[in-house]
Amino acid sequence: LGHGSGGEMTQQLLSTYIQPLFNNAWIDQAHDSATLPWGADRLVFTTDSFVITPLFFPGGDIGKLAIYGTVNDLAMGAAEAKFLSCSLILEEGLPLETLKKVLQSMAVAAEETGVKLVTGDTKVVERGKGDGIYINTSGVGILMDGQPIAPSRIRSGDQILLSGDIGRHGIAVMASREGLDFESALNSDCAPLNSAVSALIRGGVTLHCLRDLTRGGLATALVELAETSGRAIEVEESQIPVGESVQGACEMLGLDPLYVANEGRFVAFVPEESVDLASSILRETQVGSSCAKIGRVTDKTDAQVTLRNNLGCDRLLQRLPGEQLPRIC
């Protein structure tokens, strides 16, 4: 199960089982989407599957996630999503009403993000062999900008912008799934990121790399980027926005918000001279109103992420080995 957590085991699965078998220049980009040469345009292609319990949670549902997820993965490759496919795997006995609500939600999300859902497929599996609905979406988009945006473009001195406060999605889903009860209601951060990205590009910001934060949270995303770029990243704990209710819930649950999932947040690596422009543009967008400068890429070559905490101590961030395991003796 841990192989899907987005932590270390996912990485192992990818590098030991998948990449060696499907050896080509594009899979090795190790990014959420692949940029492909196609005539005059450059196509960007991505796919994602959505599995979540519960199907409806505060602030969203699986349908929205399925559209936003793929649109966001394309946006992280600086591509404008154009066409989507959608494949549904339904569990026998799923109320039609539920299916209808999910589809409606997908339609609204597609409309909102300007993407066309052009092909699809439906399969039904026996009762008990699925969690209601699984959705896979694939998407094709067109590069918005001439500049490639990828982990390999990360340079020392780059500043790291985080688009907003972290951890809402993971906590909202967990709270509604488990029936946890926190002081203030919490909504998932699930949101489309394409308009924020296009605003940055239209505004003339030089972008080196974009990454949406999903499973594994901010920490895992940064560790992955440090490893693929081969550079050391430093972040300041005090600069990372965490909402009060997420903080409270994490304290109760014993979770570290840095590792909690998000569905509408991203980090942008921009050169020093672009950072002020980028944050002023982001601040004007819906998803970026609470954006923050959280750290930078250093000139050290060890591929690691250090978090400077409020005491002034540096902690090394790691991928989680499967679930969070206590270390203290």
Added chain:
Amino acid sequence: MGIERRRIAVRGLVQGVGFRPFVYRLALNCSLSGWVANHSGGVQIEIEGKVGDIDQFLQRLPLEKPPHSLILKLKTEVLAPQASTGFEIHESKVAAEQSTLMLPDLAPCEHCQTELQDPQNRRYRYPFINCTHCGPRYSIVDKLPYDRANTAMSSFPLCAQCQDEYRNPEDRRFHAEPNACPQCGPQLQFCDAHGKVLCIQQEALHETLTSLANGQIVAIKGVGGFQLLVDANNVDALRALRKRKQRPHKPFALLYAALTAVRRDCQVSELEASLLTSSERPIVLLEAKPGVKIDDQVAPGSPELGVMLPASPLHLLLAEKYRAPLVATSGNLAEEPICIDNTEALERLGKIADHFLLHDRRIVRPLDDSVLRVVENRPLMLRRARGYAPLPITQAKLSQQAMAQPFLALGADLKNTVALSHSGWIYPSQHIGDLGSASAFERFGRTIEDLTGLQQRQPHTLIHDQHPGYSSHRWALKQRAPRLEVQHHVAHFFSCMAEHGHSGAALGVCWDGTGYDSSGIVRGGEFLYWDGIAKVEHIASLRTFPLPGGEKAIREPRRAAAGLLYEISGYIALQHRLLKCCFTRSERRNLITMLEGEVNSPLCSSVGRLFDAVAALQGLCSQSSYEGQAAMALEHSARGIQNGDSYPFALNAHGDQWELDWAPCINALIHDEGRSLPQRAAVFHNTLAQMILSVAREMGQPHIFLSGGVFQNRRLTESTSTLLREHGFTVHSHSQVPPNDGGIALGQLHYAHCMAAAGQTSEG
């Protein structure tokens, strides 16, 4: 009677300890001629004279050897007499194989202390005075051989007078590599928090004392790193230090000027006194005398005080002049390694210290103050660093098979130490710290380079913990070397066996807070059986209970309490009055949800967490700010109670495993209205000892080894040992390496050696 000649090769720690001048004097005293010289891995001697005189020499050599020397091997050869006259000390030859034994840092000797106080002496009040019998060693060595040029003293050319002492075999400073005086040696500087030099030398000392008297925090450059000093009697200063260091409760150590002063405030046994005054100068945990005038801020809620005597002339000068005990705590941020460099210290400690007492002698590697406690009238190491590192653990002799290749053990991630084995000895590193911190992890890498560099051995096999999230484990995966994974509690068990040079069949009681094994259960109440040949079996464990919040539950004993009661009685447990007072209603509601939904609530079999839970249920500690706080509160609470009772418990068979069920004990404990809190705490300790006895009886194995952080608890260790001995068992516990994770590296090595030996046996 005829004249004979002998050649004697002495191997061991015999360089840099005044061994050659000793041989010189002894030879002259025995009317022998010949010479002595440093030689490959030791000292070589040739003596010529009457047979009776030679015999006398050979007899007296090991008996009268210099105090810090260590003779591992003595080989004598008969030569033809050469009619030599006089005795000479030959200059060192650069030998092919250098000795890799090196001395730890030594506290000032009697002679140096006398000179330090003598206004007529040219080193009067000079804080860097030393001689062949004392002074800095490991903390200043860059590389071997141990010559001045290879130490931090290389930048201080000797003045003519010091040079004379250094060259004169009759002088106490003959070949004293760190020899120095006020004319040629290191100097003090007193600085503000920004590093601006305010004054130097004697004035710097004076200003430090004034600053301390004014209630300020002074960071001083000690032997193995920086320390933060404040007046132990100044409550405001103590509060300021606690606040700035963000260390609300963890006890501070106290620096006293002399043993007599310590005796005024603490109970000091003969053994404790000898540890305090030993040249290692560790911190010793002592029982405070009733009514002692030490502020509670020093060690909040603890009847014990960590006490040390001056480890260097600088500390001696400060402590003697100040007359009051000073708090001396490590100069670091949280769990980071201590600062050793002036610039680094100013940067890291600038927000904590008001002033800095610096000097210009480099510290080559950080060496924390070592910490000991006396248990069962034996020293028990709690943190092994300054004064002890880099000496090998001599009991842990290796088998022939294991000597073939050097092994490197990477230890555990908390209280990390690493250890290298080669040529029959195990060399544990000093305490490194928590590898979760970036600087400790960097230090981990440098310590490995340091250890393998000084020992001139590249490890063949790496041995590490199984925990996949450990930085040491990840580090091992990145090296291209054969690896061996050792389960955490197996390493604890073998660590204790290593100390006793034991490798035969044995029962291991491994009780600690957390150790990883592949079951997914957070382990820590384990019983292991080693067959003495090739196999370790897990034979018994504590009944598991959930820890709501995972790692968070380690810092909040109240969560362990909730998990424990939940395990007994389900959700109703959260209505228990003992939990109602530690949690709000909404917290309790969420806890039930977490426990029922198994949300971040891993199961544990940990005695460390059982202690936490009991401490919380007894109202002693519901949230802890440092490791072991709750367990210590429980141990301290039972202080002075003589009571042999125990609570009921059950030992149940589960397949081929035993399970110790604590539930009857906890039920009895929480309903035990008849006993006072200290009585209940004592009876709880007894119950744990009875639990160990019950498993020991089932196994029938006579050799029992106690290891794991839980056995830092004096009461538990003593009552368990006594009980087991009464029933005919042989009980072994730690002494030279900590029972906590600081001892893991030694155990990993011993296990690897036993496996290597087993491999050899089975192959041929």
